[in-house]
Amino acid sequence: MKFVRPAFRTLTLASICLGALALASCSNPTGGALRRDTNGNLVPTLEERDPAGTLYANTLAKADGGDCSPETLSTLTCFAYRGHGYEGAQTSLGQCLLRDKKNEVGVLWLKRAADAGWPDAQKALAHIYLEGKIAQQNNVEAATWNALYVRNPSLLSLGVRPEGNVTDELRALLSTEERAAAERRFSAWAPKYWQPSDKLSAETAATCRVRMKSRGPDMDAVNSMLKSNNGGDTY
Known part of the structure; x- marks a missing residue:
C-alpha cells in the first residue's frame, strides 16, 4: 500500500526552497551581488x-x-x-x-579619554597645554601628558613610534623644577575610567x-531537508 505524502510538508519544503532561491539571487543592499566563498556559501x-x-x-x-x-x-x-x-x-x-x-x-x-590611557587624547592635551590657545599654557601639564603619551604601553606594544615634536619643544622650554614636577605627576599617574552620571x-x-538585520533561510537546513526528501521517504 502506498501512502500519500502530507500536503503541508510539501508546501513547507517548497516555501523554504523558494526562499533559498530568492536569497541566492538577491543583491547586496549596498550594491553588487552578494559574495560567496569557494564552496558557494554566501559570505556576510x-x-x-x-x-x-x-x-x-x-x-x-x-x-x-x-x-x-x-x-x-x-x-x-x-x-x-x-x-x-x-x-x-x-x-x-x-x-x-x-x-x-x-x-x-x-x-x-x-581629559576623560586621556585619563583612561587613550594615547591620541594624551597627545592632543600635550599640544593644547603647550600652545596655550585653547587652554591656558602650562608647561608642567603639557610635559605630563606628553610623557604619558610617548611612554604609553598600548603604543609600545604595537610598535608604534610616537610623535616627538612636543618632546623637542618641551626640552628647550622646561626648567629643572618643571621637569621634575612633570616626572612626579607621571610616576603617580593611574588610569581613571569615566562613567556617566546623567542620561542622554x-x-x-x-x-x-x-x-x-534579519537573516535569510538557513541554507544548511534547506540542504538537509532536500537530501532527506530525496532519500526515499515515499512509502
Missing part, C-alpha cells in the same frame, strides 16, 4: 557580521576626516556615553567640539543603537 558583509562595530568605526572615520555634522556629533556622544571602552569616541567628540569653538567641553572629553536624551541614545 562586515556590516552584517558586526553592525554596531561598523557604525562605530565609520563614525570615528567621519570625525577624523573633518565631518563634525550634528548627526556625527550625536552618534559620537551616544558612543562616548557608554564609558570605558569607547575612549576613541570620547576623543573624536572632544576634537569635534574644539573645531566648533566649544573649548571647555571639548577639553573635558579629551532618547533621541541621542538611539543614534548608536543598531538592529541586527
Whole structure:
C-alpha cells in the first residue's frame, strides 16, 4: 500500500526552497551581488557580521576626516556615553567640539579619554597645554601628558613610534623644577575610567543603537531537508 505524502510538508519544503532561491539571487543592499566563498556559501558583509562595530568605526572615520555634522556629533556622544571602552569616541567628540569653538567641553572629553590611557587624547592635551590657545599654557601639564603619551604601553606594544615634536619643544622650554614636577605627576599617574552620571536624551541614545538585520533561510537546513526528501521517504 502506498501512502500519500502530507500536503503541508510539501508546501513547507517548497516555501523554504523558494526562499533559498530568492536569497541566492538577491543583491547586496549596498550594491553588487552578494559574495560567496569557494564552496558557494554566501559570505556576510562586515556590516552584517558586526553592525554596531561598523557604525562605530565609520563614525570615528567621519570625525577624523573633518565631518563634525550634528548627526556625527550625536552618534559620537551616544558612543562616548557608554564609558570605558569607547575612549576613541570620547576623543573624536572632544576634537569635534574644539573645531566648533566649544573649548571647555571639548577639553573635558579629551581629559576623560586621556585619563583612561587613550594615547591620541594624551597627545592632543600635550599640544593644547603647550600652545596655550585653547587652554591656558602650562608647561608642567603639557610635559605630563606628553610623557604619558610617548611612554604609553598600548603604543609600545604595537610598535608604534610616537610623535616627538612636543618632546623637542618641551626640552628647550622646561626648567629643572618643571621637569621634575612633570616626572612626579607621571610616576603617580593611574588610569581613571569615566562613567556617566546623567542620561542622554532618547533621541541621542538611539543614534548608536543598531538592529541586527534579519537573516535569510538557513541554507544548511534547506540542504538537509532536500537530501532527506530525496532519500526515499515515499512509502
